[in-house]
Amino acid sequence: MNVLKVSRWTIAAFVLPCLLLYVCLVFIPILVSIYSGTLDWNGIGASKFVGFANYTKMFTNDSVFWPALGRTFLLAGFSMLVQVPIALFVAILISRYVRKPNFLVSSYFLPVILSVVVIGQLWKTIYNPASMGGMINQILIQLGLDSWTHSWLTEPKVAIFAVILVSLWQYLGYHILIQFTGIQNIPADIYEAAKIDGAEGFKADRYITLPMIVPIFKISVVLSFIGSLQSFDLIMVMTGGGPAHATDVISSHMYNMSFLSMKYGYGSAIATFLVFVCLLATLIINFLFSRLDKRYS
């Protein structure tokens, strides 16, 4: 156990600062919001303990909550089932066909480092109605597809997909980077050996690349899932959750409740719910991937 030949106390002393920070910045706030979630509190005045009333209301009597949760999972689903596989595909193509991939990968990564506000404003302009110079609608009109034009961000049925698309676009480069790095770490001699055995091209990907980057792929999936659950900024910038809650997700609903409706206790209850969903989802994903891992090792 004690390979480093230092006393446990020393180890403790070195771990302590980080542990303290972690406890103070992560655990205590979670505990506090679990507690606030049981209060009827406007955030500044006196509070009243109401037990699980906030949760009962959330699950049974909040017309925004379930649709918002649904949209959150919609985003997560798109992110995991569309974005990450596309990223993997692109990463494979890059690592196979591009000789100096750094420039390409960096440019895909560019949207990730841009501020969400910039991205939101940019896409708002792209989505604008044609009369305001919106790019998509103008292209559609030029192609003679007038009937396909929409005011993308304001039609309740379309708006959420318009926002999801931007979010997928923004983080595509992130996942490409992660998986590209994963592919780079697969030793080249394995491919060479496979080549001799007659596995080349996509066949090699199917039997070598995919199984060997499962751990990296898992990181990507977890990150994309958690990221989607917490998505907030882009929605605030682009639609503010509107029109009439049509693009509200769970975290924007939580924000509206805590700070605009001044139901801080209720907002905390939603936050607590979100924490548990995140934990649960991480557990499920881990479980699924550990089975995958076993299959391939």
Add this chain to the structure above:
Amino acid sequence: MTQKRSRMLGAVMAGVLALSLAACGSGSSNSSSDTSTTPTDTTKTTTDNGNSNSNEKITITFQNIYPDTTDPKNQMLQKIVKQYQTDHPNITIELDSLNTDQQKLKLKTQAASKEVPDITIVNPAAQMQPFIDADLFAPLNDMIEQNGLKDTFQKGILDYYTFNGNVYALPDGNNIGVVYYNKSLFEKAGVKVPTTFEEMVEVVKQLKAKGITPMAIGEKDSWTGSFLFMNVLLRTNGGPGFLKDVVDGKKTFEDPAFKEAVDAFQSLVQAGAFQDGVTSFDYNAGENLFKTGKTAMYFMGSWATGGIETSEAGKDNNVGVFKFPTVNGKGNPDEFMLAPGSAFAVSKNSKHLKETLDFLNYFMLNYPKETFEAKGAVGIAQTVDGDFKAAGYSDMAMDVLNLFKDVKGGDLAFDNTMNPGTAQAHLSSIQNLFVAKKDASEVAKEHQSAYEENK
């Protein structure tokens, strides 16, 4: 091993000692400054206080919503603060300039931890209520008596900031809802200023037929649509006080007046009054459509006057104003949507309460004069000595000032009258009318159930 451990322990102890020393240091300096202020507070008068404390450095944090350096209000603020600091070298005014939404959020966070800045900004009536209930602000009753500050305010305006007989905040403005219109676009479409709501809908259709977007609105910030809707309601209700009647239990949202307002409002939306993609335009983006001459009409509080008169559309007196017309022959155009402005409040727990109050007194006394000079005095809450026309205010500004003379009461915005929970439900319900046609009774029911739930 033991030696190592003791060395470790030594290091840790040294760290602890350093920390505790630092803590002692700040603690003692705090307490010494406390003891030096308390006696002077109780024993000496205002002027003495300023002199005797002149060696002690005092910092007053002034949270405000004038971050835009091109805004006349920002220049006025800088100027008064600079002057005050020159007169009182021991006092530093630290400005925390934020835009409105950020400020609201920051204040709520600060209030939750009881760390309200010395001076901050609050909104009138119902929006102030939670802060008053939490007992965060100092009453200003005595302060406004000093140097005749109270008499500079318009009659009745301080009522919106008064709770239990105490004035808790001093407003920076007092505005009314008006309709701005672009004269050249009106001419191009051959339409005249509408005198009834029905004519207004007709004007909208004619403008639309000429390819002109009739009205601009920044409905991503949903209060803008609510402000307009409430003006329709003010008419269909035949006068002010609908929401008050609801609160008093005399009416419900399912009252015919409310449904009529919803229908009238929808007729305006369905006539195509507003720009495409209306719910993705925030307040500034919406206003810019009008300012750049892309739309013909704009309903907004009179605080927009300053910005519009210096804009592209406002050149050469191209923009006029009119009163919101009667709806179905009901209501009185001289009753306006009233918008008592955001207001300055003082933290009850301020470390330098006395100095803060003195500064705010000075600030508010100089406020009318300085805003008048910076050409921002249309719609301020205090009386201004000065000839607007001679000072070079535009014709539009003069028109707005004349409208103020006609004001015979009116209503406050929804979120200034109702609690935040109901207000949010209302805002999203009205926002929905911009994108979907709804049955008036359904809208009424939504409002009523939200109201009962948040009561």
